[in-house]
Amino acid sequence: MVLRYKAFPVLQFLAVILIFVFLLSGCNTANPQVESESESKIKIAPLQGFLAPDFELEDLTGKKIRLSSLRGRIVVLNFWSMGCRYCLMEMPDFDEFNRSKSKDVTVLMVNLDKDTGRLPIYIKNQGFSFTVLKDEMAETARTYMIRGIPTTFIVDKDGIIASRIEGALSKNQLDSLITQVTRKF
Structure with a gap:
């Protein structure tokens, strides 16, 4: 029974670390999405102020x-x-x-x-x-x-x-x- 109480703070510490890592990894995915949105806006054609595609x-x-x-x-x-x-x-x-x-x-x-x-x-x-x-x-x-x-x-x-x-x-x-x-x- 004494071992259980000593392991509890270690489990709390690991849980906090896991939550922290999870939150940080979530922050990393926002950047590529923003970049891909801006890249797609650049690729949209034809745009006002640009040469009209010939046909x-x-x-x-x-x-x-x-x-x-x-x-x-x-x-x-x-x-x-x-x-x-x-x-x-x-x-x-x-x-x-x-x-x-x-x-x-x-x-x-x-x-x-x-x-x-x-x-x-x-x-x-x-x-x-x-x-x-x-x-x-x-x-x-x-x-x-x-x-x-x-x-x-x-x-x-x-x-x-x-x-x-x-x-x-x-x-x-x-x-x-x-x-x-x-x-x-």
Whole structure:
């Protein structure tokens, strides 16, 4: 019985040491998580202020359009789908903007539908004047890290992303965004 009481302080000491080691080891895991979060933020692309990733897509007539060939022009790049209600709601505003824009602005509407068979008929029936590009495999959308649609990018004359906007836009918002970009030049 005497041995039991002598071992008790030793067990208490070991328990305190184990708790201390456990707490310290927990502190060590926070650093790698913070680093990996900041690393992932660095890898997110495209970013405002960086060169827009180049791509080449076909329009509804089969003509290939490369983004880099539009340097010297401001490009409004919108990702959308026929199944997206908000995308369809903003399209008349994009068309109105396209008809009233200055000569040095190009509107590219990148459609993400896998089946684009009815797309030309829809665009023609609506009387839209903007250029529609087909990204049936969503490769360009993946490059631009599209998380939801509609998503719009404003690319300046040097090919630099000036803005990324997730959600529907009105003509007035488009006008304001383009005004901000043209002030830069």
